[in-house]
Amino acid sequence: MKSIKIVFSLLVFTLAVSAKAAPLLNGLALEKQFNKELYIAAIYSENLSGDSAGLLNSELLRRLEVRVLASSLPARRFRNQWMEGIAINNRGDTLSSQAETMVTFANLFKGRFLRGDQLTIDFAADTGITTVALNGITLGEINDPDFFDTLMRAWVGPVPPSTDFRDGLLAAGNIPSGLLTSFEALEPSSERIAELQLKQISQEEALAAAQEPEKEEVLPKPTLAAVELAPPTMTLTPAAAETIEVIDLVESAAGAETTDQLLQSAGEPRQLAGVDSAEANQLAATDAMESSADTAEMLEEEEEAPLTADMILARQIFHSTLLRHTFSHIRYPKRAQERGQEGSVRLHVVIDSAGDIQEIQTVQDSRYSILNREARAAVERAAPYPSVPTQLGSEGFSFSLPITFNLPD
Incomplete structure (x- = not known):
C-alpha cells in the first residue's frame, strides 16, 4: 500500500512540474500594416496579468509568440520594426548593456516568413536563457536574464505598436474567441518544416567546415596512371x-558617451467573392507592388553590411x-x-x-x-x-x- 502511495505522489509531482512548464495564454494581438493583416502576436506567462508590470517579471516562465498571417513577410522588415520598438520603450542604459545581445538577436532573422510560420521566444526563469525558434527549430539562444524583458517592452511598454495591440496582449486570459480560433489554425506545412530543417543542417555543416583547421595538403606520389581528384562544397496625456x-x-x-561619440564610433555603412472586377484589379496591383517591394527588400538584406553593436545603438539613438x-x-x-x-x-x-x-x-x-x-x-x-x-x-x-x-x- 505504501509503495502505491509513493508512486501516486511521484505522479502528482510529475504532473505539477509539467503544468508549471506550460505557461498560460495571457493575450493575443493582431498586427496590421497598410490595412493588411501580417501576424498575430501572443504572450504566455505562468501568471495571468492585466498590466505590463505583472508580466515583466524575470522569475516567471514566459513566452512571446508570433504566428504569420501574411502570405509572405520579409524577416528583415519584421526585425527592424521590433528593434525600433525596443529602442523606444527601453532606457538608454538598458540599450547600451544589451547592444551585443541585440546583434545576436537581429542576425537570427533571414529570408522571409510564410503564412503559418510560428516564431517562439521562450524565457526559462531558472537559467535566464532566452531561446528563439521557428516552427520548433531552434535558431539561437541568448544567455542574459534581462534580455527577454527588453524584447517584451516593445509590445507592452509606454509606446506600443498601438494601444489596441498592447491591450490585446494584456487581456489576462480574456481572449476573443474569433481571434483565438484564427491563431490556433495557423500552422506550418510539413514541407515548410522540412525546408527549414534542411537549411539548418546546411548552415551547421558550413559552420563546422569553416571552423575546421586547415590541413596541409599532401600531394600524391606520381604514378604511371594519372589520378583525377574531385574538387571540394506619443501619448499626449500626463x-x-x-x-x-x-x-x-x-x-x-550608460552616461559614458555622448550621442556624437556613439554615432562617430558606428560603422559605415483574383476575382474575389463580393469584390467587383475593378476592385479586384486594384487589389492585384497592390499585391504586385508589395511583392516587388518585398523582393527589393530581400536584395537589400543580401547587400546589408553585418550589424554591429555600435551601429544598432547609433540607429536607436538617432531614431x-x-x-x-x-x-x-x-x-x-x-x-x-x-x-x-x-x-x-x-x-x-x-x-x-x-x-x-x-x-x-x-x-x-x-x-x-x-x-x-x-x-x-x-x-x-x-x-x-x-x-x-x-x-x-x-x-x-x-x-x-x-x-x-x-x-x-
Missing part, C-alpha cells in the same frame, strides 16, 4: 512625460532623437478632446540626408480622421528633421512613428 522621458534616456546610454523632435510638434485637437476621441496612429516617414521629408505613409490609422490628420500634420510641422549622421548612410533614413492620443482618466 503619460506623455513618461514617453519622452524614456526617449531622453536613450541618449544617456529616439527623431521621435522626440516630432512629439514636440503634436497637438491634441480640441474637438477630439471635447468628443472624447482617442486612438493610435502609426506612420512611416522617410527623410533625406539633410532631414527633409521625402515620404509619409500611414501604416496604421485610428478610427477618427481628425486624429489621423493631426498625426500627419505634426510630421509636416516638424520638418526639417535633424540631418542624418554620415555614419548611418548618405541616402537618408526611414523610421516608424507611433502616436497615441489618450485623454486623462
